[in-house]
Amino acid sequence: MDRTKLSNDLQAAGYLADDRTVLVSALSIELGKPVLVEGPAGVGKTELAKALAKVTDRELVRLQCYEGLDEARALYEWNYRAQLLRIQAAHGDGWDGLRDDLFAEEFLLERPLLHAIRSERPVVLLVDEIDKADQEFEALLLELLSDFQVSIPELGTVHAQSRPLVLLTSNAARELTEALKRRCLYLTLDYPSPERERDILLEHVPELPEAIAFRIAEVAAKIRELDLRKPPAISETIDWAYSLLLIGADSIDSTVLRETLPVVLKHRTDLELVAERAGAILGEPIGSRGASR
Amino acid sequence: MKPGLGTGVSSAAGPDALPRGIDGLLLELATQLRAAEIPVGSGELLDASRALAALSWDDEATVREALAATMTKTADHRDRFLALWDEVLRHATLRAALDAQREAGQVPGEGGVPGEGVPGGEGGADDGDGGSGQAGADGEGSGGSGGDGSTGMDLDELARAVQSALGEGSGMGSGALRDLVRLAIDAARQQESGVVGVDVQRIRRMLGINRGGERLDELSDAAVREFTELLRRELEEQRTMRTGDLPPQRALQQLGRDLAFGQTTDEAAIHKAVHALRRELAVAGHSRRGPRGGPIDLRRTIRASLGTGGVPVDVIPVREHPKRPQLVALCDVSTSVSSSAVFFLSVLAALNDAFARLRTWAFIEVADEVTELTLQAKSAQELGRRITKEAKVADITGYTDYGRVFKQLALDLEDVVDRRTTLIILGDARTNGRDPGLTAFGSLASRAGRTLWLNPEPELYWDYGDSESTRYARFCEMHRCATAADLAGLAKLITTK
Numbered sequence: 001m002d003r004t005k006l007s008n009d010l011q012a013a014g015y016l017a018d019d020r021t022v023l024v025s026a027l028s029i030e031l032g033k034p035v036l037v038e039g040p041a042g043v044g045k046t047e048l049a050k051a052l053a054k055v056t057d058r059e060l061v062r063l064q065c066y067e068g069l070d071e072a073r074a075l076y077e078w079n080y081r082a083q084l085l086r087i088q089a090a091h092g093d094g095w096d097g098l099r100d101d102l103f104a105e106e107f108l109l110e111r112p113l114l115h116a117i118r119s120e121r122p123v124v125l126l127v128d129e130i131d132k133a134d135q136e137f138e139a140l141l142l143e144l145l146s147d148f149q150v151s152i153p154e155l156g157t158v159h160a161q162s163r164p165l166v167l168l169t170s171n172a173a174r175e176l177t178e179a180l181k182r183r184c185l186y187l188t189l190d191y192p193s194p195e196r197e198r199d200i201l202l203e204h205v206p207e208l209p210e211a212i213a214f215r216i217a218e219v220a221a222k223i224r225e226l227d228l229r230k231p232p233a234i235s236e237t238i239d240w241a242y243s244l245l246l247i248g249a250d251s252i253d254s255t256v257l258r259e260t261l262p263v264v265l266k267h268r269t270d271l272e273l274v275a276e277r278a279g280a281i282l283g284e285p286i287g288s289r290g291a292s293r
Numbered sequence: 294m295k296p297g298l299g300t301g302v303s304s305a306a307g308p309d310a311l312p313r314g315i316d317g318l319l320l321e322l323a324t325q326l327r328a329a330e331i332p333v334g335s336g337e338l339l340d341a342s343r344a345l346a347a348l349s350w351d352d353e354a355t356v357r358e359a360l361a362a363t364m365t366k367t368a369d370h371r372d373r374f375l376a377l378w379d380e381v382l383r384h385a386t387l388r389a390a391l392d393a394q395r396e397a398g399q400v401p402g403e404g405g406v407p408g409e410g411v412p413g414g415e416g417g418a419d420d421g422d423g424g425s426g427q428a429g430a431d432g433e434g435s436g437g438s439g440g441d442g443s444t445g446m447d448l449d450e451l452a453r454a455v456q457s458a459l460g461e462g463s464g465m466g467s468g469a470l471r472d473l474v475r476l477a478i479d480a481a482r483q484q485e486s487g488v489v490g491v492d493v494q495r496i497r498r499m500l501g502i503n504r505g506g507e508r509l510d511e512l513s514d515a516a517v518r519e520f521t522e523l524l525r526r527e528l529e530e531q532r533t534m535r536t537g538d539l540p541p542q543r544a545l546q547q548l549g550r551d552l553a554f555g556q557t558t559d560e561a562a563i564h565k566a567v568h569a570l571r572r573e574l575a576v577a578g579h580s581r582r583g584p585r586g587g588p589i590d591l592r593r594t595i596r597a598s599l600g601t602g603g604v605p606v607d608v609i610p611v612r613e614h615p616k617r618p619q620l621v622a623l624c625d626v627s628t629s630v631s632s633s634a635v636f637f638l639s640v641l642a643a644l645n646d647a648f649a650r651l652r653t654w655a656f657i658e659v660a661d662e663v664t665e666l667t668l669q670a671k672s673a674q675e676l677g678r679r680i681t682k683e684a685k686v687a688d689i690t691g692y693t694d695y696g697r698v699f700k701q702l703a704l705d706l707e708d709v710v711d712r713r714t715t716l717i718i719l720g721d722a723r724t725n726g727r728d729p730g731l732t733a734f735g736s737l738a739s740r741a742g743r744t745l746w747l748n749p750e751p752e753l754y755w756d757y758g759d760s761e762s763t764r765y766a767r768f769c770e771m772h773r774c775a776t777a778a779d780l781a782g783l784a785k786l787i788t789t790k
Contacts, residue, residue: 023355023359031340031344036366084604186365
C-alpha cells in the first residue's frame with residue numbers, strides 16, 4: 001500500500017491531503033472498511049470523496065441525507081403510478097403475464113444506494129451529512145454496509161459485484177449510533193494550517209501571487225480563531241482569493257477586508273464581529289495555532 | 294512480522310502475563326482506553342491489528358494514526374487516546390527493554406553493556422519506534438559512559454547551559470533537551486536517592502530552574518515543563534533498567550491533561566434519554582408519508598389520483614405549516630438550583646441536539662432568550678459560563694421571581710407558543726415568597742400544546758417552604774427530574790396525546 005503514491009495521486013486530482021487523511025484513505029482501500037469523516041462544514045469532506053473517486057477510477061455515487069430520508073428515497077421504489085397505468089392498459093389480460101411486466105426493470109426507480117450496489121463499474125459511495133438522517137436510516141445503512149446486498153421481494157436479492165468504497169460525512173450535529181461508528185474507520189478533518197491553505201489556494205487559483213495567498217491563509221486562520229457562528233470554509237477562502245484577484249488587490253488592508261468580507265462570512269453577527277476586530281486580525285503576526293495533531 | 298492477537302490473555306493478570314511485542318502493546322492500549330471510558334471491543338482490536346498488518350511501520354505517527362482511526366470513533370475519544378498514547382507507548386517500550394535485558398541474560402543492576410541487549414529487544418518489540426525503544430538502553434549507555442566523561446563538566450556551566458536552553462524563544466528541540474537531561478542526571482549521580490520525585494526536584498534546584506528560583510521569570514514555562522517531564526522519564530527509565538521493576542502506568546486522570554472527562558458519561562446518558570423523550574414529545578412538524586392521523590385533503594387527493602387513472606394511490610393530508618418552534622425551554626439559572634444547574638444545562642444542550650426547532654429562555658428575575666448561546670455552546674459548562682456572562686437574567690436580588698418572569702413571558706411568547714409547541718420548564722418552583730403569577734402561567738400553558746415542568750426536588754419537598762409546585766402543577770405536568778435516569782423514566786411515563 002503505497003501512501004506516497006496515493007498522496008501524489010490525490011494532489012494530481014486537485015486535493016491536497018495531509019498525512020493522516022492519506023493514511024486513513026489508504027487503510028480504507030486496503031481493509032475495505034468505510035470511513036467516517038467528521039469535521040466542520042467546508043473543510044473538504046465531500047471533496048475527498050470526489051478526489052478518491054478520480055484516483056481509484058471509480059464512479060462517485062452521492063446520497064445526500066436529510067431528516068426524514070427513508071428507504072424509498074435512498075434505496076429503491078416502485079413506480080406505482082406507471083404500474084397502475086400499465087394495469088389499466090392491460091384490459092384484463094391474465095395475471096401471470098402481467099406480473100412479469102409489472103415488476104420489471106422499467107418500473108423500478110433505482111435510488112443511489114441500489115445504484116451503488118448494482119453498478120458494474122466499481123463505486124465510491126458518499127453518504128453526505130449522515131448526522132442529518134435519523135436512526136432508522138442508520139439501521140438501514142448498517143444492514144447494507146455489512147453485506148452489500150439488497151433484497152427486493154419481487155426481483156430477488158441483488159449482490160454487489162465489487163465492494164464499494166464508502167465515505168460517510170458528518171458535521172457532528174448529533175451522536176451517531178454505536179454500531180455504525182464501530183463499522184467505520186474514523187477521520188477528523190479540521191481547518192488546514194496556513195501553509196497548507198496557501199498551497200490549496202495556489203492549486204485552485206493558479207494566477208494568485210504566492211505572497212498574497214499566504215496572507216489570505218493567515219488572515220483566514222485568525223478569523224477562524226474568533227467565536228463565529230460559521231467560520232469560513234475552505235471554499236469560501238478560495239472565493240475570497242478569486243475576488244481579491246478580480247479587484248486587483250495586492251495586499252489586505254482594512255478597506256479591502258471590509259469590502260470583501262461578505263464573500264467569506266455569511267452571518268451579520270459574524271461580519272460585525274470581524275469588522276470590530278479588523279485591526280487585531282490584520283496587525284498581529286500569526287499566533288500559535290499551528291497544524292493540529 | 295505479521296501481528297496476530299495473543300492467546301486472549303487479560304492484562305489484568307499483570308504486565309508479565311502480556312504477550313510480547315505489538316500484541317502486548319495493543320492489549321495494554323485497549324485496557325487503558327477502556328479505563329478512560331472509550332469502548333474498545335474485540336472488533337476494534339482486530340481492525341487495529343489488521344490495519345497495522347497492512348502498513349509499514351516507519352514512524353510513530355503512522356502507527357499512532359492507524360490505531361486512532363480504528364480504535365476511536367469520536368473527536369472526544371480521539372483526544373483521550375492522544376493523551377494516553379505517549380504514556381502507553383513508553384510503558385510498553387520500557388517493558389520490552391526489560392524483557393530484552395532479561396533475555397540477554399543480564400541481571401538488572403549489573404549495568405552490563407546494553408548495546409548488545411537492544412537488537413534482541415528490537416525483534417520482540419517491533420513497534421516501529423526505535424527512538425523510544427532505544428531510550429531505555431541509551432539511558433544506561435550514557436549513564437555508563439557519562440560517569441566517566443561528565444565529571445569534567447562544571448556544574449555552573451551546566452546550569453547556565455540549561456537555563457539558556459529553557460529561556461524564552463531558544464527553541465531547542467526535544468532531542469537536544471534530552472541530552473541535557475542526561476548530563477544533568479550524571480552530574481547529580483552521587484546524591485541520587487532512588488526516588489524519582491525527590492531526584493527531579495533536587496536536580497531542578499541544582500540547575501536553578503525549580504519553583505521559586507530567581508531565574509524562573511526568564512524561562513519559558515512550556516520549556517521548563519517539557520524539561521521536567523523528560524527528566525522524570527529519564528530517571529524512571531534508568532531506575533527501571535537498574536531495578537527490573539516497571540513503574541506503574543499512569544491513568545488518564547493523572548496525566549494532567551485538561552479533558553472534560555468523567556462528566557461525559559452523564560452527558561451521554563442525558564442525550565440518550567432526551568432522544569427517547571423526543572419520540573414522545575414529537576409534535577407533527579414535518580409531514581411523513583401517509584396519513585398519520587391527520588385529516589385528508591380531499592381535493593388534492595383526487596387531483597393526484599388523475600395521474601394513476603382515477604385510483605387514489607397517494608393520500609394527501611392537510612398540510613400543516615410548521616413555522617412555529619416545536620419546543621420552547623425555560624430554564625431557571627439561579628443559585629437555588631445550582632446543584633442541578635449542570636444537569637439542566639446538559640438537558641438543554643441535548644434538547645438542542647434532538648429537536649430541530651428549539652428556542653430557549655433563561656431566567657432568574659427577568660427572562661432572556663439564550664437560543665443562540667445554546668446553539669453555539671459546545672458543553673454544559675460553557676453554556677453556563679456564557680449565560681452568566683451574557684444573559685440579562687438577574688435584576689436586584691438574584692433570587693428567582695417566577696411571577697414576574699411568567700408575566701413577562703406571557704407577553705413575549707405570545708407569538709412563539711401555540712398548540713404545536715411543547716413548553717418545558719426547568720426549575721424548582723421556589724418563588725421566594727413572591728407572587729407566583731399563576732394566571733400568567735396558566736395562560737402560557739393553555740396556549741402551548743403541552744407543558745412539562747421538570748423539578749429537581751423530590752416530591753416530598755414540593756410545597757415545602759416557598760415552593761409552589763402543586764399550584765403550578767395544576768396547569769402542567771410536573772415531574773421530578775434530577776438525573777439522567779429520571780429523564781429516561783420520564784420518557785416512559787409520558788404518552789403522546
